[in-house]
Amino acid sequence: xxxxxxxxxxxxxxxxxxxxxxxxxxxxxxxxxxxxxxxxxxxxxxxxxxxxxxxxxxxxxxxxxxxxx
Amino acid sequence: xxxxxxxxxxxxxxxxxxxxxxxxxxxxxxxxxxxxxxxxxxxxxxxxxxxxxxxxxxxxxxxxxxxxx
Amino acid sequence: xxxxxxxxxxxxxxxxxxxxxxxxxxxxxxxxxxxxxxxxxxxxxxxxxxxxxxxxxxxxxxxxxxxxx
Amino acid sequence: xxxxxxxxxxxxxxxxxxxxxxxxxxxxxxxxxxxxxxxxxxxxxxxxxxxxxxxxxxxxxxxxxxxxx
Amino acid sequence: xxxxxxxxxxxxxxxxxxxxxxxxxxxxxxxxxxxxxxxxxxxxxxxxxxxxxxxxxxxxxxxxxxxxx
Amino acid sequence: xxxxxxxxxxxxxxxxxxxxxxxxxxxxxxxxxxxxxxxxxxxxxxxxxxxxxxxxxxxxxxxxxxxxx
Amino acid sequence: xxxxxxxxxxxxxxxxxxxxxxxxxxxxxxxxxxxxxxxxxxxxxxxxxxxxxxxxxxxxxxxxxxxxx
Amino acid sequence: xxxxxxxxxxxxxxxxxxxxxxxxxxxxxxxxxxxxxxxxxxxxxxxxxxxxxxxxxxxxxxxxxxxxx
Amino acid sequence: xxxxxxxxxxxxxxxxxxxxxxxxxxxxxxxxxxxxxxxxxxxxxxxxxxxxxxxxxxxxxxxxxxxxx
Amino acid sequence: xxxxxxxxxxxxxxxxxxxxxxxxxxxxxxxxxxxxxxxxxxxxxxxxxxxxxxxxxxxxxxxxxxxxx
Amino acid sequence: xxxxxxxxxxxxxxxxxxxxxxxxxxxxxxxxxxxxxxxxxxxxxxxxxxxxxxxxxxxxxxxxxxxxx
Amino acid sequence: xxxxxxxxxxxxxxxxxxxxxxxxxxxxxxxxxxxxxxxxxxxxxxxxxxxxxxxxxxxxxxxxxxxxx
Numbered sequence: 001x002x003x004x005x006x007x008x009x010x011x012x013x014x015x016x017x018x019x020x021x022x023x024x025x026x027x028x029x030x031x032x033x034x035x036x037x038x039x040x041x042x043x044x045x046x047x048x049x050x051x052x053x054x055x056x057x058x059x060x061x062x063x064x065x066x067x068x069x
Numbered sequence: 070x071x072x073x074x075x076x077x078x079x080x081x082x083x084x085x086x087x088x089x090x091x092x093x094x095x096x097x098x099x100x101x102x103x104x105x106x107x108x109x110x111x112x113x114x115x116x117x118x119x120x121x122x123x124x125x126x127x128x129x130x131x132x133x134x135x136x137x138x
Numbered sequence: 139x140x141x142x143x144x145x146x147x148x149x150x151x152x153x154x155x156x157x158x159x160x161x162x163x164x165x166x167x168x169x170x171x172x173x174x175x176x177x178x179x180x181x182x183x184x185x186x187x188x189x190x191x192x193x194x195x196x197x198x199x200x201x202x203x204x205x206x207x
Numbered sequence: 208x209x210x211x212x213x214x215x216x217x218x219x220x221x222x223x224x225x226x227x228x229x230x231x232x233x234x235x236x237x238x239x240x241x242x243x244x245x246x247x248x249x250x251x252x253x254x255x256x257x258x259x260x261x262x263x264x265x266x267x268x269x270x271x272x273x274x275x276x
Numbered sequence: 277x278x279x280x281x282x283x284x285x286x287x288x289x290x291x292x293x294x295x296x297x298x299x300x301x302x303x304x305x306x307x308x309x310x311x312x313x314x315x316x317x318x319x320x321x322x323x324x325x326x327x328x329x330x331x332x333x334x335x336x337x338x339x340x341x342x343x344x345x
Numbered sequence: 346x347x348x349x350x351x352x353x354x355x356x357x358x359x360x361x362x363x364x365x366x367x368x369x370x371x372x373x374x375x376x377x378x379x380x381x382x383x384x385x386x387x388x389x390x391x392x393x394x395x396x397x398x399x400x401x402x403x404x405x406x407x408x409x410x411x412x413x414x
Numbered sequence: 415x416x417x418x419x420x421x422x423x424x425x426x427x428x429x430x431x432x433x434x435x436x437x438x439x440x441x442x443x444x445x446x447x448x449x450x451x452x453x454x455x456x457x458x459x460x461x462x463x464x465x466x467x468x469x470x471x472x473x474x475x476x477x478x479x480x481x482x483x
Numbered sequence: 484x485x486x487x488x489x490x491x492x493x494x495x496x497x498x499x500x501x502x503x504x505x506x507x508x509x510x511x512x513x514x515x516x517x518x519x520x521x522x523x524x525x526x527x528x529x530x531x532x533x534x535x536x537x538x539x540x541x542x543x544x545x546x547x548x549x550x551x552x
Numbered sequence: 553x554x555x556x557x558x559x560x561x562x563x564x565x566x567x568x569x570x571x572x573x574x575x576x577x578x579x580x581x582x583x584x585x586x587x588x589x590x591x592x593x594x595x596x597x598x599x600x601x602x603x604x605x606x607x608x609x610x611x612x613x614x615x616x617x618x619x620x621x
Numbered sequence: 622x623x624x625x626x627x628x629x630x631x632x633x634x635x636x637x638x639x640x641x642x643x644x645x646x647x648x649x650x651x652x653x654x655x656x657x658x659x660x661x662x663x664x665x666x667x668x669x670x671x672x673x674x675x676x677x678x679x680x681x682x683x684x685x686x687x688x689x690x
Numbered sequence: 691x692x693x694x695x696x697x698x699x700x701x702x703x704x705x706x707x708x709x710x711x712x713x714x715x716x717x718x719x720x721x722x723x724x725x726x727x728x729x730x731x732x733x734x735x736x737x738x739x740x741x742x743x744x745x746x747x748x749x750x751x752x753x754x755x756x757x758x759x
Numbered sequence: 760x761x762x763x764x765x766x767x768x769x770x771x772x773x774x775x776x777x778x779x780x781x782x783x784x785x786x787x788x789x790x791x792x793x794x795x796x797x798x799x800x801x802x803x804x805x806x807x808x809x810x811x812x813x814x815x816x817x818x819x820x821x822x823x824x825x826x827x828x
Contacts (some may be wrong), residue, residue: 001177003715003746004702004704005702005703005704005715005716005720006357006702007699007700007701008700008701009353009759010352010353011352011353012351012352012409014348015161015351017090018087020195024192025348025350028190029350030350030412031191036145037187037190039184040148041182041184042183042185042190044111045110045111045114045183046093046109047108048108049106049108049109050109052092052096052097052100053093053096053097053100054089054092054109056185056348060353061168063187064702067719067723069719072238073239074219074221074232074233074236075218076190076217076218076219077219077267078284079284079338080281080284081283081284083279083280086157087156091227094253094279094281099281103187106248107146113180114179115179116161116177116178117177118165118170118175118176118177118201121165121166121168121175122162122165122166122249123158125279129284133215133219141608142566143563143564144563144564145561145563145564145583146561146564146769147610147766148767148821149767150766150823151763152763159620163764166762166790167826168826171819179573194762198557200562201804202797204582205582207581208315208339210290210301210332212286212288212289212290212302212306213285213287213307214288215285215286215288215336221352223383225363225365226364226365227286227432227433227468230465230468234463234465234466238467245441245462246460246462247460247461247463249458249459251386251387252386253387254384254465255384256372256383256384256385256408258381259372259375259387260321260369260372260373260376263366269286270463271288274306278490294570295502295503296570298604299599299606300605303601303604303605303606304604306604306607307604307605315598315601316598316599317596317597317598317600318596318597320524321524321528321597322522322523322525323523324522325521325546328511328513328514328520329507329510329511329514330503330507330510349423355697355752356696356697356699357696357697357698357754358416358695358736359693359694363432364433370735371695389439389455389456390455391453391454391456392453392454393453394441394454394477395443397440397442398441398445399438400435401421401693402434411721412705417646419632419634419650420487420633421630421631421632421633422630422633422681423490424490424491424545425488425489425491426489426491426547427488428486428487439486443488443552444550452506459486467690470486478633483651492628493628493683494627494628494629495626495627501570502572503570506675508624512626513626513688528597529591529592529593529594531591532579532592532615533634534583535580536576536579536580537572537576539624543629548606552605555773555784555789555815556774556815557771557784557785559771560768560769560770560819565797577811605763619788619789621788639717639777640709640778641777641778641813641816644806644813645813648808648812648813650811651811652812658811659807660805661805661808661813662803663803663804665721665731665732666732666735667729667730667731668713668730669728670717670727670728670729670730672721673720673721673782674714674715674717674718675710675730678710684808688769698819708777709778713815717788727762734799734801735800735804736798736799736800737782737798738797738798739786739796739798739799739822741790742789742790743786743795744779744786
């Protein structure tokens with residue numbers, strides 16, 4: 001991480017199963033167009049409720065990726 | 070969500086297994102008396118420790134539910 | 139918790155599997171030298187990314203433990 | 208405000224016109240069942256977008272009301 | 277706290293004497309209608325001034341109480 | 346919002362008239378190049394002053410838009 | 415803004431009509447004694463309620479003004 | 484509080500006895516030159532330690548006072 | 553405080569009487585093993601409730617102490 | 622700091638060279654009219670950009686000064 | 691800044707020498723592809739340590755740039 | 760950073776010259792007794808003032824170091 005420059009993007013992923021899967025879904029989508037993603041930080045965990053149960057989780061994540069030199 | 074009014078309640082659920090189950094337990098209990106719960110936000114994740122291991126997780130969640138018109 | 143004094147330490151644990159395992163790994167390591175750990179609070183959830191997938195999760199936790207009288 | 212006890216509730220109101228109307232709609236609905244509301248604080252301002260325009264504003268407000276003695 | 281579900285309410289108590297009394301007054305009033313209050317957190321300390329002196333303190337507290345199973 | 350991935354952008358719009366117009370101006374400009382904007386959150390409200398009056402309001406907003414699958 | 419020094423003051427203005435008017439009223443009053451006010455930031459939006467309606471809005475603003483060299 | 488404009492000042496008071504006295508000392512000093520102080524908010528509570536005991540408490544408070552019309 | 557290095561520890565003290573005593577109890581315990589404690593900051597004030605009354609207060613404090621050169 | 626009362630002012634200084642110089646410039650200007658300034662805290666670091674380079678840094682600082690007894 | 695719309699990007703720059711150079715490196719890289727950058731705000735200052743010394747500083751900055759009309 | 764556990768300590772370093780030197784002084788002192796320090800985050804920048812000038816800077820930093828397996 002010494003002499004590179006990184007940029008953050010903030011994403012919202014969702015999944016019906018777990019918070020981890022919501023994170024994975026956001027990363028999988030971003031990976032199609034963003035290269036060199038190196039780390040993420042969860043900034044918010046939330047979700048929707050149907051019939052008193054979690055219908056899906058939503059993870060808001062900030063992702064740091066390395067800009068090409 | 071256009072012309073409704075929503076109210077927040079804040080709950081603490083717990084589970085010995087996962088953070089997701091702690092959320093589910095809070096929602097299941099609230100569902101007995103609160104109708105039209107639509108979304109939640111995790112405001113704190115914590116837990117108790119026994120013998121160096123997580124005895125149970127606690128999820129503090131804010132839940133938004135629709136008020137009857 | 140009535141007449142004891144507690145101290146906080148802040149740890150970072152990691153795991154390739156789940157956020158819960160990252161918490162468990164931090165507690166397991168601390169348990170080798172710290173006695174009477176009673177509760178934890180997650181202050182940050184993050185991780186590293188390799189090839190568009192989560193390589194490992196990192197959980198930053200504050201742990202409260204009871205000081206001997 | 209000297210010797211009373213107050214309670215907060217947190218509400219989300221919406222309106223297609225202005226932030227002020229979103230606040231008013233939340234208060235009007237709460238007024239049907241809550242007496243003695245005395246002040247509010249806006250904790251979040253947000254809204255939904257359709258076709259690049261604000262479809263409706265949402266005001267999240269905390270409302271303080273006096274409990275009967 | 278293992279398998280229960282808790283709910284938060286947020287209250288404002290006041291007292292002319294001390295911050296501790298302001299907390300006590302809020303709890304005393306809530307105790308009339310809320311059972312199983314177990315802990316509180318002070319979220320704000322404030323007050324009114326008359327003639328350059330504190331006329332009364334106000335403590336804003338969040339109170340956690342156990343929901344019946 | 347179930348199985349989509351969303352991205353946030355943060356914008357600053359301004360208007361001489363109202364805070365609502367400052368939001369609208371930011372959205373109108375973004376709409377030229379960003380599709381599927383679905384919601385916004387106001388993160389800061391500010392403005393410039395000339396002659397003791399508001400010359401223009403500035404609304405800082407985070408906008409969530411759906412990424413194409 | 416290059417080589418000047420600025421000072422902040424924090425004000426509370428109110429108005430029965432809109433948030434914008436509450437800001438304007440605070441600025442109009444400050445303008446009587448403070449010169450060179452250049453920008454403001456809204457730090458809190460709140461108000462009082464009478465009969466289930468907003469009696470007046472209150473805008474808490476920080477105002478930056480240039481100190482004479 | 485309807486049509487007045489208020490200004491905040493932020494003060495640090497101290498006392499060897501209690502937090503309440505630290506607040507009172509700050510207000511007493513400010514009262515010599517500031518009129519119409521109406522409310523305060525505690526923004527920080529701290530103090531100095533000598534020999535393992537509190538030598539004095541420090542209360543940082545924001546004080547709102549009414550500007551003359 | 554010019555050329556020294558300080559370290560923070562975070563403690564939780566409790567007392568049945570006052571917030572000030574909860575702070576004092578934390579400091580008294582820490583004083584047994586930590587030298588040169590110089591200042592503290594209260595980061596959280598909370599407590600437990602029994603029968604609608606405060607059973608004991610808890611003060612979470614960060615304490616700065618000077619490291620030996 | 623035992624029995625004095627302190628007041629905070631918040632300033633914005635700027636400099637083309639370093640953050641430290643931006644702090645120094647704010648203090649130098651305030652020193653012309655404010656006596657007994659004792660400490661500062663940086664609350665924001667920012668700046669303006671021209672041609673992809675920092676044109677000047679801006680340091681927002683809160684300054685504590687002792688009020689005359 | 692009157693009738694333009696601005697967008698924020700968040701970057702991480704690093705440098706072995708100073709915090710100012712870490713900011714400059716982030717801006718220099720962004721300047722290759724982003725036009726009309728006008729201001730920045732430092733949101734985090736951090737760095738890596740090797741052998742008890744700072745190996746490099748990292749400045750996380752939000753940069754505001756003007757969107758073409 | 761994959762399978763290690765890290766601990767945070769929080770330090771205050773000071774220097775008469777620059778913020779960078781204040782960080783360096785804290786690290787140099789900690790390095791005498793703490794091994795494997797890997798990164799730091801600045802949580803507060805402050806200082807003392809004498810005669811309208813910065814007498815010394817103080818950097819509050821959180822330092823992450825790797826615990827032995």
